[in-house]
Amino acid sequence: MPATRRALLAALTDGPIRGPELAARLGVSRAAVWKHVEALRAAGVDVESTDDGYVVTGVDGYSGEAITYGLDAPFQIEYHDTVGSTNDRARTLASDGASDVAVVADEQTASRGRLDREWVSPPGGVWLSVVCRPDVPPAHAPAYTLAMAVAVTRACREAGVDARIKWPNDVLVGEGGDRGGQKLCGILTEMEGEADRVSWLAVGPGLNANVRPADLPPEAGATSLLAERGDPVDRRVVVQRILEEFDDLRDDLRGAVSEWEKYGDTVGQRVRVDTPGGVVEGDAVGVEFPGALVVETDGGPVRVTAGDCEHLRPTGE
Structure with a gap:
């Protein structure tokens, strides 16, 4: 989006503003103001010309x-009707030096989840990737995934869906199955960095928002906000709330991990985690910064930093 149009949107947020004042503030001609206003109207922002100015x-x-x-x-918003992958586009932007950009798409044609698994991304979802450059060591990167999971969960709950989180990055609703419920959202986080600091992060939630149940793969145990609510959500508002919550949470990563535990559904479960070093099975007893799952096994506590987690049953059953 052109910088002038972003500045115009910011000016309109404050209320009615006359064309000459807009032109002076933006440093453009009255004709240019009119063209940008027309572009906003075409993009779904209803701008009227009143006696007091544009509103x-x-x-x-x-x-x-x-x-x-x-x-x-x-966050600057880069929107696409169709894109291969918002995370791939985010990586390109990051390589070009971008920061605090949110790539949003109506549809992805080459999306992927963790471990390069296929992720179906038809029109109607919230397909989003955020590029940021935090001044933290790479070891802290997992906390951003947990922060985004909290942000998505809060946005889903505000939309009336009782979402919760399975460690580390699945947002679920309902009960049953080894996942512990039906999947609303997964989060793919990618990064580049040096030994002591992150160069950039791309945190990409894929949320089944207004995706029709018929368009979801039945074998994946997935659902959508549309399916759970019975009517569509305003995706614009959902994206805004995710970005606003994530922005707040990233300023306090330890607090974000604590918030994750409030919405997390894994602690208190008997779990089996397939990790790069082998299978860990036991009772999930907590989550430690920057996102390790603490599993009490027969041989003592094990801190798991990465792996596929399966819920077996609640602890004690």
Whole structure:
């Protein structure tokens, strides 16, 4: 989105503003202001010309302009109707030096989950990747995945769906199966860094928002906000809330991990975790910063930092 259009959206957020004042503030001609206003209208931002000036009367689109308007977080929005993968695009932006950019797409054609697993991303979902450059060591990177899981869970709950988290990055609803419920969202986090600091992170949640049940792979045990609610959500608002919550949480990573435990459903479960070093089975008793799952096994506590977690049954059953 052009910088001038972002500045125009910011100016409109403050209320009615006259064309000459907009032109002076933006450093463009009145004709250029009019062209940008027309572009906003085409993107679903309803701008009316009143006696007091231009004013936004509503937002009914899903676009970069629509998401930017009213967003209370310092992310630039790059929107695509269709993209191969938002995480791949985020990686390209990061390599070019970008920071605090959120790549949003209506549809992904080459999306992937953890371990390069296929991830179905039809139109109607929230397919999102956030590029950031935190001044933290690489060992702290897992906390950003947990922070994003909390952000997504809060947004889902605000939409009326009782979501919770399975360690480390699945947002679920309902009960049953080795996953512990049906999957609403998965999160793929990628990074580059040196020994002592992260160069960049791309944190990519894929949320089945307004995806029809018929478009979800039945063998994956997936669901959507649409299926759970019975009616669509305003994806623009959902994206805004995810970004706003993530922005708050990333400023306090230890607090973010503590918040994860409030919404997490893994602690208190008998689990089996397939890790790079072998299978760990026991009772999940806690999560430690920056995101390790603590499993009490027959041989004592084990801290698991990565792996596929299967819920066997609640502890004590």
